Amino acid sequence: MARRRAVTPGERAHASRLVAANVDRLLRLRSHWRVAAYAALPWELDAGPLIELAHRRGCRVYLPRIDRARSSRAMRFLELRGPLKRNRLGIEEPENTPALGARWLDLVFLPLVGFDKFGLRLGAGGGFYDRAFAFRHARTCWHAPRLIGIAYSFQELERIAPAAHDVPLDAVITEKGIIRCATG
Numbered sequence: 001m002a003r004r005r006a007v008t009p010g011e012r013a014h015a016s017r018l019v020a021a022n023v024d025r026l027l028r029l030r031s032h033w034r035v036a037a038y039a040a041l042p043w044e045l046d047a048g049p050l051i052e053l054a055h056r057r058g059c060r061v062y063l064p065r066i067d068r069a070r071s072s073r074a075m076r077f078l079e080l081r082g083p084l085k086r087n088r089l090g091i092e093e094p095e096n097t098p099a100l101g102a103r104w105l106d107l108v109f110l111p112l113v114g115f116d117k118f119g120l121r122l123g124a125g126g127g128f129y130d131r132a133f134a135f136r137h138a139r140t141c142w143h144a145p146r147l148i149g150i151a152y153s154f155q156e157l158e159r160i161a162p163a164a165h166d167v168p169l170d171a172v173i174t175e176k177g178i179i180r181c182a183t184g
Helices: 002-006 009-027 048-056 128-132 134-138
Strands: 034-036 060-066 075-079 084-086 092-094 107-111 146-150 171-174 177-180
Touching (some): 009 048, 009 146, 009 177, 048 060, 075 128, 128 134
Parallel strands (some): 034 107, 146 171
Antiparallel strands (some): 084 092
């Protein structure tokens, strides 16, 4: 986490553009896809270039929205249209736009703190993504939506101890390229 916070704004912007270029080269976004991204916090890789790319390719773009009830840990996805409002965690979210269930997304770009080549992801600790995509545990042959972590290459770890609730990533895209995980 400290290393992410030490990245300068210029390095962050450059890495974010490289990640978007790698997504464009490796995933070939389709105009009918429903793509979820995230509104980045200042220390996370900026998803802005990815969002712009998805819009250029004709994708419908969604951002996560955390349930407003303080005791809830639920997350849903709202279409990215109109103004954004900061939630209680300081994350920008859409307001009053159509929601889509996580099951109906085609591709999801997730922020992360760390990852390994097996697709395990360390998040910020809230468990929102693991809960939203827990339905993937019951699937044996169809793993949609594809879950793609977005990270700096230095965030790769040797091995993360799995927890029963972890939902593995299909791939991670960094400024250096793509790491296809065990599920991807």
